[in-house]
Amino acid sequence: MNPPTDYLTFELKKSVQVANSGIPSSAYLHIPFCRRRCYYCDFPVFVVGDRKNGENSGTIVQYVAVLCQEIQETKNLGASLKTVFFGGGTPSLLSVSQLSNILETLDGKFGIAAEAEISIEIDPGTFTLEQLRGYAAAGVNRVSLGVQAFQDELLQACGRSHSVADIFEAVEIVRSAGIVNFSLDLISGLPHQTLEQWEASLKSAVEISPTHLSSYDLIVEQGTAFGRYFEAGAQPLPADDTAAGMYRLAREILTGAGYEHYEISNYARDGYQCRHNRVYWENRPYYGLGMGAASYVEGLRLTRPRKTQEYYQWVRSISDLNSPATPKLGGETQPDIYPAIEQNFQVSENDVLLETLMLGLRLAEGVSLSALTEKFTQQTVDKIWRCLQPYWRQGWVEIMREDRASATLGEGAKLPLSGNLRLSDPEGFLFSNTILADLFSKLSEDN
Numbered sequence: 001m002n003p004p005t006d007y008l009t010f011e012l013k014k015s016v017q018v019a020n021s022g023i024p025s026s027a028y029l030h031i032p033f034c035r036r037r038c039y040y041c042d043f044p045v046f047v048v049g050d051r052k053n054g055e056n057s058g059t060i061v062q063y064v065a066v067l068c069q070e071i072q073e074t075k076n077l078g079a080s081l082k083t084v085f086f087g088g089g090t091p092s093l094l095s096v097s098q099l100s101n102i103l104e105t106l107d108g109k110f111g112i113a114a115e116a117e118i119s120i121e122i123d124p125g126t127f128t129l130e131q132l133r134g135y136a137a138a139g140v141n142r143v144s145l146g147v148q149a150f151q152d153e154l155l156q157a158c159g160r161s162h163s164v165a166d167i168f169e170a171v172e173i174v175r176s177a178g179i180v181n182f183s184l185d186l187i188s189g190l191p192h193q194t195l196e197q198w199e200a201s202l203k204s205a206v207e208i209s210p211t212h213l214s215s216y217d218l219i220v221e222q223g224t225a226f227g228r229y230f231e232a233g234a235q236p237l238p239a240d241d242t243a244a245g246m247y248r249l250a251r252e253i254l255t256g257a258g259y260e261h262y263e264i265s266n267y268a269r270d271g272y273q274c275r276h277n278r279v280y281w282e283n284r285p286y287y288g289l290g291m292g293a294a295s296y297v298e299g300l301r302l303t304r305p306r307k308t309q310e311y312y313q314w315v316r317s318i319s320d321l322n323s324p325a326t327p328k329l330g331g332e333t334q335p336d337i338y339p340a341i342e343q344n345f346q347v348s349e350n351d352v353l354l355e356t357l358m359l360g361l362r363l364a365e366g367v368s369l370s371a372l373t374e375k376f377t378q379q380t381v382d383k384i385w386r387c388l389q390p391y392w393r394q395g396w397v398e399i400m401r402e403d404r405a406s407a408t409l410g411e412g413a414k415l416p417l418s419g420n421l422r423l424s425d426p427e428g429f430l431f432s433n434t435i436l437a438d439l440f441s442k443l444s445e446d447n
Contacts, residue, residue, distance in 0.1 A: 022284060022285050023077045023078055023079040023285065024077060024079065024284075024285040024286045024287050024296070024297055025079040025080065025081055025082045025083070025113075025286075026081060026082060026083040026084070026085075026276055026279045026284070026285075026286040026287070027081050027083075027084050027085070027106060027110070027286065027287040027288075027289060028085045028087060028276070028286060028287070028288045028289065028290075028293055028294075028295075029067065029084070029085070029086050029087070029091075029102060029106075029289050029290050029293070030044070030087055030088065030089065030288075030289070030290030030291055030292055030293040031063075031086055031087070031088040031089045031090070031091040031093070031094060031290065032044055032045045032046045032063070032088060032089040032290070032291050032292065032308070033045065033046050033047075033048050033052075033053075033057075033059070033060055033063070033088065033089050033090060033093045034046070034047055034048070034088065034089055034090045034093075035047070035048065035049060035050050035090065035093075035123075035126070035161045036049075036050075036159060036161050037159065037225075038158055038159040038160060039157075039158050039159040039224060039225035039226045039229070040158055040159075040187070040218060040219070040220070040221070040224055040225075040226045041224060042221040042222075042223055042224050042227075043088070043089065043292065044291050044292030044306040044307070045088065045089050046059065046063075046089075046308060048060065048093065050161070052093075053093040053094075053095070053126070054093070054094060054095030054097075054098060055095055055097070055098070057093075059308075060093065060094070060098070061098075062312075063291075063308070064094070064098045064101060064102065066311070066312050066315050067102060067289060067290050068101060068102060068105040069315055069319060070289055070290070070315045070318070071102075071105045071106055071109050071289055072105065072109060073315070073318045073319050073322050074109065074287060074289065075297075076109055076110055077297070077298070079110075080110060080111035080112060080113045080116075081106065081110050081111065081112045081113060081116055082113050082115070082116050082117070082275070083116060083117045083118075083119070083275050083276035083279060084103070084106065084112065084116060084117070084118045084119070084276070085118075085119045085120075085276040085277075086099070086102075086119065086120040086121060086140075087121050088121055089121075090121070090122070090123050090126055090146075091120050091121050091122065092120065092121070092122035092123060092126040092127040092131070093126060095131075096131055096134030096135060096137075096138065099120075099134075099135055099138055099140070100134075100138040103118070103138050103139050110287075112139065116139075117141065117142055117274075117275045117276060118139045118140050118141055118142065119140070119142040119143065119144060119274070119276055120135060120140050120142075120143055120144070121143075121144045121146060122143050122144070122145055122146070122170070123145075123146045123161070123162060123170075124145065124146070124147070124162035124163075124166035124167045124169065124170035125161065125162040125163075125166040125169075125170070126161075126162075127170070127173065128173070129173045129176050129177060132173055132174065132177040132179065133177045133178075135177075136177055136178065136179060140179070141179065141181060142179070142181040142182065142183070142274075143174060143179055143181075143182045143183070144182070144183040144184075144185060144212075144214070145167075145170055145171070145174065145182060145183065145184050145185065145210075146160075146185050147167050147184045147185055147186060147201075147205070148160055148185060148186060148187045148190075149186065149187065149190065149193070149197070149201050150164055150167065150200060150201040150204040150205070151164065151197050151200070151201070152164050153192075154190050154192070154193055154197065157190065157191055157192060158187070158190055158191070158226075159225065171208055180211065181211050181212070181272055182210050182211060182212070183210055183211070183212035183213060183214060183274070184205050184208065184210045184212075184213050184214070185214045185216065186201055186202070186205060186213065186214065186215050186216070186250075187215075187216050187217075187218055188215065188216070188217050188218065188238075188243065188246040188247070188250065189217045189218035189237060189238050189243045189246065190218055190237075190238075191226070191229075191230060191236045191237055192236045193238055193246075194238075194242075195238075195242060195245055195246060195249065198246045198249060198250075199249060199253070202215075202249065202250055202253045202254065203253065206253065206254070206257045211268065211269045211272035212266070212267065212268045212269070212272050212273075212274060213254060213259060213266070213267045213268075214265055214266050214267075215247075215250045215254070215265055215266075215267065216265050217243060217246070217247065217265075218237070220232045220237070244430055247426060247429075247430050248426050248430070251425065251426045254267045255267070260273075260364075261364060261425055261426075262363065262364045263277075263281060263362050263363050263364065264362045264429045264432060278363075280359065281359050281360065281362050281363050282359070282360070282363075283355065283356060283359050283360070284296075285297055285298075288302075288303075288304070290304070290311075291304060291305065291306065291307075291308060291311040292304055292305070292306040292311070349376070350443060350444065353376050353380065353443065354440050354443065354444075356372070356375075356376075357384070357436070357439065358436055358440075361421075361422065361423050361432065361435075361436065362432070363422075364422065364425060365400070365420055365422060366398075366400065366420040366421050366422025366423065367420060367421050367422070368419075368420055369381065369399075369415055369416065369417065369418060369419055369420060369421055370417060370418050372384070372421070373417065381415060382414065382415070383443065384421070384439070384443070385414070385415045387438065387439045387442045387443065388421075388435070388439065391428070391431075391435050391438075394427075395424055395427060395428075396423060396424055396427050396428040396431055396435060397421070397422070397423060397424065397428060397435070398421075398422050398423070398424050398428070399415065399416065399419055399420070399421060399422075400419050400420040400421075400422055401416070401418075401419045402418055402419055423435065
């Protein structure tokens with residue numbers, strides 16, 4: 001989601017140049033190893049089987065060494081890291097010493113702030129109490145447990161390697177390791193999944209009472225097993241009205257249990273929003289490291305190669321170019337170090353605007369009207385409002401005042417100069433794809 005980060009599949013696989021050139025204080029590290037590939041997964045992963053992990057896998061040992069080399073070769077722009085996120089894949093296939101080595105390399109290169117949020121994705125059945133205590137001693141203070149469902153038949157149907165019993169054992173290990181800040185990931189819309197099963201999974205998650213919950217709707221991606229087996233919207237996948245009912249039910253049960261619905265797919269107890277993922281949604285810069293990882297640094301989005309050997313070759317090319325023995329062109333200008341990556345291209349102001357809306361409208365607070373006006377002019381904001389008025393009349397779009405109350409506007413009224421533009425919860429969130437597609441189409445036509 002990183003991100004289970006469904007929005008990343010839309011935008012962050014591209015290399016684009018955009019306006020934000022702030023100094024990153026977050027790092028995402030991709031750990032691509034899995035025991036098996038889940039049927040819905042289209043992330044760059046490497047299957048190692050049930051018996052390989054940590055130092056007993058030469059493949060993992062080599063990858064950790066290359067990843068640390070990439071960290072060493074990455075330019076330090078001057079800010080210590082406030083969030084670190086180990087995603088995958090299954091990062092819990094790393095040994096304690098391997099994870100410690102990566103964190104020590106990060107700290108040596110960039111510095112990790114004392115109060116940093118350090119998250120790791122873990123899967124039930126892939127870690128021990130001793131291992132998780134070792135992770136915590138190395139600095140990990142937040143874990144995201146990939147649960148997905150609380151029915152063994154659904155776990156098997158989507159290719160997961162764990163059972164429901166493994167989930168409860170994993171939760172006990174997390175608690176015994178003293179890690180208070182932990183999240184559970186759930187997926188709705190699975191093949192043959194009923195509304196009753198989804199309700200049972202939500203209630204089981206609430207009974208566990210994590211500090212954070214992520215609830216993702218299944219996306220059938222081309223190239224995955226599900227992409228070969230099923231057609232989106234057709235049986236045995238739940239019908240569209242059932243999938244919509246699952247989204248509304250998640251919102252009802254989770255907010256009723258005291259979780260804040262702070263992002264389209266994410267819920268948190270007070271004070272436990274995922275600080276790292278907010279970096280993405282607020283369109284702030286970050287380092288992305290490892291095979292297939294996307295970074296956003298110095299106004300440049302860059303995706304690394306998705307295949308292991310191509311990634312290794314890419315890191316070696318950076319190391320060679322950074323070597324003092326390598327002659328520099330023109331005395332100071334280094335050659336292009338990204339020959340294996342998609343060509344970078346300059347985007348228009350309209351593309352920057354669309355990206356800001358796409359990411360910001362995922363958040364419950366939406367986007368700041370004053371910030372939009374300052375960055376894109378009042379004329380652009382008026383244009384956005386003209387596009388969104390039909391959805392505002394339907395109750396899918398809201399204008400929030402600075403006191404967080406909903407603003408009342410008369411027909412034909414202009415937007416206020418302050419406050420936030422947001423999607424309503426749950427209907428605006430539920431139909432966000434429809435709203436954004438229409439908005440993007442109309443704004444693109446005008447430009």
